[in-house]
Amino acid sequence: MDNPKYKRVVLKLSGEALAGDDGFGINPSVIQSISGQIKEVAELGVEVAVVVGAGNIWRGKVGSEMGMDRATADYMGMLATVMNSLALQDSLEQLGIETRVQTSIDMRQVAEPYIRRRAIRHLEKKRVVIFAAGTGNPYFTTDTTAALRAAEIEAEVILMAKNNVDGVYNADPKLDKDATKYDQLSYLDVIKEGLGVMDSTASSLCMDNDIPLIVFSFTEKGNVKRAVMGEQIGTLVRGKE
Numbered sequence: 001m002d003n004p005k006y007k008r009v010v011l012k013l014s015g016e017a018l019a020g021d022d023g024f025g026i027n028p029s030v031i032q033s034i035s036g037q038i039k040e041v042a043e044l045g046v047e048v049a050v051v052v053g054a055g056n057i058w059r060g061k062v063g064s065e066m067g068m069d070r071a072t073a074d075y076m077g078m079l080a081t082v083m084n085s086l087a088l089q090d091s092l093e094q095l096g097i098e099t100r101v102q103t104s105i106d107m108r109q110v111a112e113p114y115i116r117r118r119a120i121r122h123l124e125k126k127r128v129v130i131f132a133a134g135t136g137n138p139y140f141t142t143d144t145t146a147a148l149r150a151a152e153i154e155a156e157v158i159l160m161a162k163n164n165v166d167g168v169y170n171a172d173p174k175l176d177k178d179a180t181k182y183d184q185l186s187y188l189d190v191i192k193e194g195l196g197v198m199d200s201t202a203s204s205l206c207m208d209n210d211i212p213l214i215v216f217s218f219t220e221k222g223n224v225k226r227a228v229m230g231e232q233i234g235t236l237v238r239g240k241e
Contacts, residue, residue, distance in 0.1 A: 010157075016164075215235045
């Protein structure tokens, strides 16, 4: 029998991941592939929480650079994460996986409000929980949301699924053919070297709470399961030294 290494995980998906090669919007085949991989893990008995970004629809930083009020731009990004989360929920439920979306901004007509104890209860009942609308505050990224929620629900690991890179490199592998992939790193290394795995707030939160992070590519089917089973894929970013 399969014995997963991790029993409760937070899966972090960037908004760009949902767009696939389209670059914008939600690619149906990509979201179906992601849902299939989540189902594969959920059926092992692993408790899965998901945090989705919004870069496929809107980026608050871009709006701010256009001259928009930063808080307004960030709130628009939070709303975009809800759209992505509802699309993922629908895709998962078409596969027979019971799913709940919880939002940090109250919108009861479309999703539950985020309540930590309720989220944990859903996970214990083997429902997939999708955390939407970021932290509910401007100036914080969905990376920080993933770190915060992982700490709150006592997840054992954050799985950071990428669609264009298979780990953490010392340089951009698209631009530098000599770029070297790390097998393991510490959060201190990530912060010191500015590797861009997560923003510094998220990295510090993970480091302080000793939450490991696995950065890997989800485009190869089965990688989410491999990460949960403890196989060496991508890059492992360790918690405390």
